[in-house]
Amino acid sequence: MRRAARLGSGAATMAPRSRTLVLTSRPGFANQTTKTVVLINGQQASFHSRPKLDSAAEATVIGGPSPLPEVELPEIPETPTKNKRVTIAEILERRRKAGRLVAPTAAGCDSGVFKGDSTGKPLAKDMSHHLSHEASIREPCKLKQAARHLKTPGIISLGGGLPCPEYFPINSISLSVPDYLHNPSLSPPEAHPTRQNITIGKYDTLPSAPDRKEYDLSIALNYAQAHGSAQLIRFVTEHTELVSNPPYADWKTCLTVGSTGALEQALRMLCDSSRNDSILTEEFSFATALETAHPLGIPTFGVPIDDQGLIPAELDTVLSTWSPSERHGRRKPHVLYTVPSGQNPTGATQGPERRKQIYDVCSKHDLVIIEDEPYYYLQLPPTTFPIAPPANTTEFLKSLLPTFLSMDTDGRVIRMDSFSKVLVPGSRLGWLTASDQFIERFLRHAEVANQGPSGFSQVILHKLLDETWGHEGYLKWLMVLQREYTERRNTLLEACKEYLPKEVVSWEVVRAGMFQWLRLNHTLHPDFRTKSILEIEEEIFDSCISKGVLIARGSWFRAELDLPPTGLFFRATFAAATPENMTEAIKRLGVAVRESFRL
Amino acid sequence: MRRAARLGSGAATMAPRSRTLVLTSRPGFANQTTKTVVLINGQQASFHSRPKLDSAAEATVIGGPSPLPEVELPEIPETPTKNKRVTIAEILERRRKAGRLVAPTAAGCDSGVFKGDSTGKPLAKDMSHHLSHEASIREPCKLKQAARHLKTPGIISLGGGLPCPEYFPINSISLSVPDYLHNPSLSPPEAHPTRQNITIGKYDTLPSAPDRKEYDLSIALNYAQAHGSAQLIRFVTEHTELVSNPPYADWKTCLTVGSTGALEQALRMLCDSSRNDSILTEEFSFATALETAHPLGIPTFGVPIDDQGLIPAELDTVLSTWSPSERHGRRKPHVLYTVPSGQNPTGATQGPERRKQIYDVCSKHDLVIIEDEPYYYLQLPPTTFPIAPPANTTEFLKSLLPTFLSMDTDGRVIRMDSFSKVLVPGSRLGWLTASDQFIERFLRHAEVANQGPSGFSQVILHKLLDETWGHEGYLKWLMVLQREYTERRNTLLEACKEYLPKEVVSWEVVRAGMFQWLRLNHTLHPDFRTKSILEIEEEIFDSCISKGVLIARGSWFRAELDLPPTGLFFRATFAAATPENMTEAIKRLGVAVRESFRL
Structure with a gap:
């Protein structure tokens, strides 16, 4: 049953010229995820019910043009239901208006505060009938419910057992990363000409910090909410x-x-x-x-x-x-x-x-x-x-x-x-x-x-994705990966064309991912009438091993093991091996297939 | 039923003068934890069935004497079943004999190889009747089972979808940590006079690396076994x-x-x-x-x-x-x-x-x-x-x-x-x-x-605990913590003695951890006959909040909620607040208790 729609899922509007987004602190408690209170200049507020942003400027593209040849990209038709695009410029403007994100140790965070305008969108349908019994009866932690009291001004918490960051025996962490935001080179990381050195201190969020940040080790390495830090949730919400x-x-x-x-x-x-x-x-x-x-x-x-x-x-x-x-x-x-x-x-x-x-x-x-x-x-x-x-x-x-x-x-x-x-x-x-x-x-x-992901992982990814690259730099990085995997896929396909017997092996050019699926026409196998598909599959697999190539058997992936197999398949990845080894491996596979099919 | 005992749980003996412990690589597969094959100088071997180590030297104590007063420690009697102690010196000697640990990407690891001699110890009893149905029917991954083929010399894997480390956009990670191993100061991390800077490179384990290590980012940041890296398992096994x-x-x-x-x-x-x-x-x-x-x-x-x-x-x-x-x-x-x-x-x-x-x-x-x-x-x-x-x-x-x-x-x-x-x-x-x-x-x-813990966490902890501090430095660090928490506990206890009404509040001096449990004699409460324990507890809790202290209610921790409460308790942590705030918080609690009990 459809629930009644309302404007957005938040409450109030954003205060004009506000400069600080405060997620209420939960210093005394691990694990709590009570409903977020967002304070903007002291007022409870929400992003997603505010008026639309005026700015419609293009995304700030930093760095020069791509060094790659400008070839027309094959058109992929837009789906009929695809929504209005949100741009990086809009997100940057939204952040500018929201101001500094303040989300201290174990701060609760409702990702909704980082979203754009939801006006006119319906609410999700009620899906509670799909929940398992286990999921239905879960109750919020008692300790978490108490955390609402931490909003009381001046309160001292003797509530939750969070260690003091002064006892964290790591004073700072530094990273060396390629600069995909400012340098136009789309070389992979180790060949990239510009590296940045990022340092994460323990108290970078303190007002006294020389170059004050939104996230630091004192927050990231303490207990946190199971939903993850507000700092990284903001990034993935905007990216979504x-x-x-x-x-x-x-x-x-x-x-x-x-x-x-x-x-x-x-x-x-x-x-x-x-x-x-x-x-x-x-x-x-x-x-x-x-x-x-x-x-x-x-x-x-x-x-x-x-x-x-x-x-x-x-x-x-x-x-x-x-x-x-x-x-x-x-x-x-x-x-x-x-x-x-x-x-x-x-x-x-x-x-x-x-x-x-x-x-x-x-x-x-x-x-x-x-x-x-x-x-x-x-x-x-x-x-x-x-x-x-x-x-x-x-x-x-x-x-x-x-x-x-x-x-x-x-x-x-x-x-x-x-x-x-x-x-x-x-x-x-x-x-x-x-x-x-x-x-x-x-x-x-x-x-x-699990209490959410590692704090080391969170703070390192936040520093890299949000603070250093930003959305623009991260998308550029994804373009680098796309190009690299295209080359890998092509290497594998060239080897398949060269070394596999096309009279029995066929494949589609794979359009995403890391795997090429190979179909073998088992009806052409000389033992088709005397051996099962699984037996032929095993014979070729074993022959591959003896020839020095490991490839995944198609039968390992069958959703219903009690049904008879319908075809003979192998899965090859182009992610892991070097181009030379990939080619050599496919060559060995070709020999194994020819031997088995007696070609 | 007791299973038949045998010597240790491993197979062969250690090769003499061996210098390299090799855990077989599983580069092609995530997730697999097949039985470890340990190769020592090319021979399959195990640590824990070899003869006892000859060396019985004392632990290498690096650094000068402790600056703390040498006071007699209260004797805690040894339990009758406590076993022969293993020393750090024995472990260091065992490592020296075993040689370099080689555990590449997604290497399987049986922690047994890092243990000392088990001769004469019985095997565990069969506990399979305790397993749940879910646990009993779990089967090893098909992809994992295939990983055994990676032992074949010269094999190229097109099997598992592991990304190449050349696409990891982090070239190195550095940490600044206090040096508890070499510097005798037992100051907490931020006050410690000696800091070390540790750098973790992507390919530190390669033979060509200038200062060759046993663990690096190319291994730690790729897929790994759910049991965790051999490098960190070795440390926790020895520590255990x-x-x-x-x-x-x-x-x-x-x-x-x-x-x-x-x-x-x-x-x-x-x-x-x-x-x-x-x-x-x-x-x-x-x-x-x-x-x-x-x-x-x-x-x-x-x-x-x-x-x-x-x-x-x-x-x-x-x-x-x-x-x-x-x-x-x-x-x-x-x-x-x-x-x-x-x-x-x-x-x-x-x-x-x-x-x-x-x-x-x-x-x-x-x-x-x-x-x-x-x-x-x-x-x-x-x-x-x-x-x-x-x-x-x-x-x-x-x-x-x-x-x-x-x-x-x-x-x-x-x-x-x-x-x-x-x-x-x-x-x-x-x-x-x-x-x-x-x-x-x-x-x-x-x-x-979960596929095991974060690789960032693993490599950072390994570098700190194993490579930088070692067992000796880590134990010194634990001594620092022990001293710090003792001071914190004492601060809280002093405040309790000073500010809580002893006629109704009692406590035991806590001997471990982060929490002080306070028992209130509810039979002395003026409303004892008209209010329930939970009502009195809530009244004091609410009063505490209004006075600016958050403390955990005893009833939150009751194992059986359907039974009537037997007493009135509160839990206070001495881990989180500053000493001044702790004292102030207990003072406020004292006022709340006195008011409720009308003292």
């Missing part, structure tokens, strides 16, 4: 607006400990084995995702795919004709887990129309969509050479495929973003975007499951 | 030997994302709501721990306590007289959750004999003990002044109370350690010590729940 600008009012973000953990939390939030729940996914799906669901008593059911991944009509058929008796007694599913871009393992990327159709089927059948997008920014051009990079970050943003989030008028999408593939996997840091309702329940779990 | 030296052979360690997350994982590993499981704990227990259990459908039942915490005879009675019909239909519990040192919220610390008695009751009734010890190293001397610090790190180690782990002949203890209270909470990093059986099941979950 730049990319998706969700079309409903009460969307929120929170940090996660990476999408691996976020998926497990999401499944525990949505699925109950005792309710006969299950999830739908591509018929070949990320093995670890499947292995996350199964111990919870949640089976996975596959939906047929083509070269654009999940087929909407097939999804509709699966749902419309669902029969528990044919599905191990499971009721009609209410969750779809999908990797829309560079799907793991097939590498398939859903086109704009495909995404809209899938969303509509999910809306028709009232499914929650878990949109897992680790490879979203590794979208690769369709042709091999010449590489046609976007001319600037505005073009780059325009070139990106529409997200499910960008068409989510219902609030049924839970999007998982990760820094693992675009910065470093070791950050163990990502973020979730979903309706307020889902984010709130997710956080009640995060408070006891 | 120094402190506990568990008396059974097949104990292991693994890193965790902090004890908050570790507790939830442990509860999911051990408890099934559908099996009518529950857990026992102190009658007042950590609120967040209780809130972790309840949404899983796991009720908590309290065991009576005294000034040394949990009472063994009461625990025995609870278990011996357990009746499901009087306990909401729950079967006799099989898990005890306890905080033995500086218990939260009561501050109670179990003495050595108390611990042994509790262990024996748990052994008698076949309970798993979750030993949650965030405050273990904040053990405080009994008297207020003068402070009597240990003379050196050897004395410090000897002064520490025996852990449950140190008396665990059965392998029924799951010990959770954390760096939150002794380094920085923001590390979100701790470690688990338990039997191989429990660690293995715990890791199968960690692989999908």
Whole structure:
């Protein structure tokens, strides 16, 4: 049932010429995530109900033109539901008007305060019927509820056991990073000609600090809220607006400990084995995702795919004709887990129309969509050479495929973003975007499951992404990565063309991610009538190992292990090996395939 | 049932004069934790089945004598089951013999290889009947199983999607830290006269690196095993030997994302709501721990306590007289959750004999003990002044109370350690010590729940603890903390003596941790006959707020909310506020209590 719409999800308007955004401190308590009180020049306020910004200036592009050839980028049609774009200039202006962000130790933060205008957008639909029993009965921490008293002026807290930062035995941290904001070179990090040295002190936020900052070690290394620091939430919220600008009012973000953990939390939030729940996914799906669901008593059911991944009509058929008796007694599913871009393992990327159709089927059948997008920014051009990079970050943003989030008028999408593939996997840091309702329940779990990501990770990523690069520099960096992975993909494809027997091996040019999916025509195998697909797969896999190449077997990714395999597949990554080794590896694979097929 | 004992839990002996410990690389796969293969000079080997080390030299004590007065430390009797101590010198010698640790990207690691001799120790008892259904059915990742092929010489991996470190946009990280190893000053970090600057490069482990190291950013910031890096596991394993030296052979360690997350994982590993499981704990227990259990459908039942915490005879009675019909239909519990040192919220610390008695009751009734010890190293001397610090790190180690782990002949203890209270909470990093059986099941979950702690946290802690301070410097740092918290505790106690009405408020001098528990004699309250304990508690709490002090209400920590409260308590921390503010806060509390009791 649709709840009544109202203007934005906040309360008051922004004070004119305000210069300081204060998130109320919770110095005495770890874990609390009570509703944020935003004080702007002492007045309670919210960003997202203020009048529209006047400024519509272009994004400040710092640095000279790109050194890459200016080639026309293949047009990707805009999805019909794609929203008005938010620009970096608007975000910078919003920040300027809001003033300094003050978010001390363990400050609560509602990401909504960092969003733009939500006027006219509907509220998310009520999705409470999708919650698991475990998720429904979670209650806020008692200690957290007490934290509201810390607003009392002059109060001294003997409440929560937070150590004093004077006992943190690290006085400062420095980083050396490439300067993608000011230097136009799009070389990868180690070849980049300009490096910046960033130092993070313990008390950089104090008024007495020489070059006063918004975040420091005394805050980042103490206990914090499970949702993550306001400082980094602001960045990912603005970034989400730049990319998706969700079309409903009460969307929120929170940090996660990476999408691996976020998926497990999401499944525990949505699925109950005792309710006969299950999830739908591509018929070949990320093995670890499947292995996350199964111990919870949640089976996975596959939906047929083509070269654009999940087929909407097939999804509709699966749902419309669902029969528990044919599905191990499971009721009609209410969750779809999908990797829309560079799907793991097939590498398939859903086109704009495909995404809209899938969303509509999910809306028709009232499914929650878990949109897992680790490879979203590794979208690769369709042709091999010449590489046609976007001319600037505005073009780059325009070139990106529409997200499910960008068409989510219902609030049924839970999007998982990760820094693992675009910065470093070791950050163990990502973020979730979903309706307020889902984010709130997710956080009640995060408070006891992990307390949010590492403070080291948070402060280092904040310094790099927000304070040093900014949105402009970060998007430039993503353009560098796009170019690098395009070259890697092309190297692998050239090797496939050169060394694989085309009479039995076929593939689609992969349009995103890190994986190339290879289909072998098993019906042409000489032992087709005497050996199973799995036996032939194993034979080729073992032969590859003996020839010195490790490649992933397609059967490892099957969503339903009790069904007979329908084809013979292998997955190859172009992320890890050097170009020379990739070529050599594909050559070895070619020999193994020829031997097995006796070509 | 006791399994057959064998020599250690490893396989072969150590090669003579070996200089390199190689943990097999898993460059192609995230998440895998297959059984470690340890290669020492090319031979498969294990540390813990080799002959005893010859060297018995004293720990290398670097730096001059302590500047603190040499006062006799109050004797704490050794527990009867305490094992032979392992010394830092033995560990240093063991490392010297083992040679360089080589553990590349995503290397698998069995912590057993870092342990000393286990000859003569029994194996842990089989505890599989304690596992939950979810824990029992977890299977290793398919992708991980394939990782064994990476041992094949010359193999090229197109298997796992690990990004190349050349795309990590951080070239180096530097830290400024106090030098507790070489400088004898025991000043807190900001006042310490000697600082060291540590730089972590991306490729410090390469043979070509000028000052070749064992860990670097290319490894730490890529995908890693859920158990954490071998580099940091080695440190915590050795540290666990120094402190506990568990008396059974097949104990292991693994890193965790902090004890908050570790507790939830442990509860999911051990408890099934559908099996009518529950857990026992102190009658007042950590609120967040209780809130972790309840949404899983796991009720908590309290065991009576005294000034040394949990009472063994009461625990025995609870278990011996357990009746499901009087306990909401729950079967006799099989898990005890306890905080033995500086218990939260009561501050109670179990003495050595108390611990042994509790262990024996748990052994008698076949309970798993979750030993949650965030405050273990904040053990405080009994008297207020003068402070009597240990003379050196050897004395410090000897002064520490025996852990449950140190008396665990059965392998029924799951010990959770954390760096939150002794380094920085923001590390979100701790470690688990338990039997191989429990660690293995715990890791199968960690692989999908969080993939282990942040790489930033791991590499920074490794550099600080292992490479810069070493065991000697880290123990000195813990001595600094012990002294600082003793002073803080004493400040709070002085204020209590000065400002609280002793006719109604009483307390024990807290012997560990961050919390002072205050008991108010509610029978002396003028409204004793007309108001409930909770009403009086709320009245005093509210009065405190209006007077400017936040203190935690005792009722927030009650293990069984459906029972009537038995007393009136408040919890005050001496960790967070400045000494002046602490004194002022207790003064305000005193006024509130006097007003309520009309004194």
